[in-house]
Amino acid sequence: MTSSETQAIKLTQYSHGAGCGCKISPKILDKILHGRTSNADLPAQVNQSSDLLTHHSLIVGNDSRDDAAVMDIGNGEAIISTTDFFMPIVDDAYDFGRIASANAISDVYAMGGEPMMAIAILGWPLDKLPPEVAGQVLEGSRAICREAGIPLAGGHSIDSPEPIFGLAVTGRVRLDHLKQNNTATQGCRLYLTKPLGVGILTTAQKKGLLKPEHTDIAPRQMAQLNSFGALLGKLPYVKALTDVTGFGLLGHLIEMAEGSNLSAIVEFETVPKLPMLDEYLAQKSFPGGTMRNLDSYGHKVAELTDVQRYVLADPQTSGGLLIAVTPDSTEEFERVATESGFHLKSFGELVPRREKVVYVN
Structure with a gap:
């Protein structure tokens, strides 16, 4: 297959969903996870008696709604493990690989950690799409992994009805740098590192409504690594951290506020948004x-x-980092953010728990 033939293929035509919009909704996910076994319920031999785990303990698992699992390895450090994959949100195979990879690696950064390596997850409809196009997906993934300073060390593939791609990522973090999404404190100011609206733009593209001058905005933003999170892990006044993906800003803010037994007040005009929405x-x-x-x-x-x-x-899809910062440190935080290339302003705050979890002005 020639290069021009592969470029003519539009991947979004081969999937029923797109990007993190493929996520199972929070309400259905609650039903799936209802009654799940907590880590405390695991048999003692799993938690304690294994030689491998004698000095290790799972400190973030599936009993919280955080971005990744975290295991204390007993030397002041922890291992972060996560996976994320989805169906195409863009037509270009190389961009699909870049975006899916940046999105998966983001979960490590959202814990305040640094990625170490990645493993590819590939599902490909071989009866519909040539393997050369899947190769372009992998090339895009390798490019993002190189940017993150990690190897794409292997993977697994299946013949599937729709194209699927993502990564399983391993990272590390010092225990005193670990950030979670449910540890915010009253008065924390809220920040977001990427503007909202990529779902709106990609939908406009699928409907044939997107203006030519807007075609590169969403792919460029989605492929941007959230590596700022590794620095945020070192800042003690960053009290909670997560990334914004398929549940939207509201969904991930609810997880942060509710998990911290707080409510949030959002000033809509100051929420970062793409200007053409x-x-x-x-x-x-x-x-x-x-x-x-x-x-x-x-x-x-x-x-x-x-x-x-x-x-x-x-x-x-591959959204920005949602950050909760103590109110007496906002000036220092904004200075650090500016030095890292982010011109951030607070869009809200966390307050004592009220009837609703989020209020928008």
């Missing part, structure tokens, strides 16, 4: 995942306008 929302360009999100957690949010719903619940 209004014109696409006027054309009803928003992904189906937005309404699934709202159906899952809308009862936890105070009244919203339509625009606020569509933007704040927009599923993000």
Whole structure:
């Protein structure tokens, strides 16, 4: 197959979902995980008697809704383990590999850690798409892994009805640098490192509405590594950290606030947003995942306008880092962020628990 033939293939035509919008909704996920075994319920021989685990303990597992699993390895350090994969959110195979890889690696950064290596997860419809296109996906993945300073060390592939790609990523973090999404404190100010709206733009592209001058915005943003998280892990005034993906800003903010037994107040005008969203929302360009999100957690949010719903619940693929910073350290934090290339301003704060989890002004 020639290069021009592979470039003519549009990957999004071969999948029913796209990017992190493929995520199972929070409400359905609750049903799947209901009654799950907690780590405390594991047999003693699993937690304690194994030679491998004698001095190791799982400190973040599936009994919290954090971004990755974390195991204390007994020397002041911990190992981070995560996986993420999805169906194409862009047509270009190389970009798909880059975006899926940046998205998966982000979970390590969201714990305040540094990635060590990645393993590829590939599902490919060999009866529909040539293997050369899958090779381009892997090339995109290798490019992002190189940027993150880690090897793409192996992987596993299957013949599947739809194209799927992602990574399993191993990372590390010092225990005193570990960040979680449920450890925020009252008064913390909220920051976001990437503007919202990639779900709206990618939906506009699928509908044929996206203007040529906007075609590169979402892919470029989604392929941006969240490596800032490794620095955030070293900042003691960063009290909680997570990344914003398929549940939208509202969903991940609810996890942070609710997990910390707090509520959040959001100033909508100061939330980072891509500037061209209004014109696409006027054309009803928003992904189906937005309404699934709202159906899952809308009862936890105070009244919203339509625009606020569509933007704040927009599923993000490889979205930005959501950061909770102690109120007396915001000036120092913003200085550090600026030095790292991020011009951040707070868009809200965490307050004592109220009737709703999130209020939007």
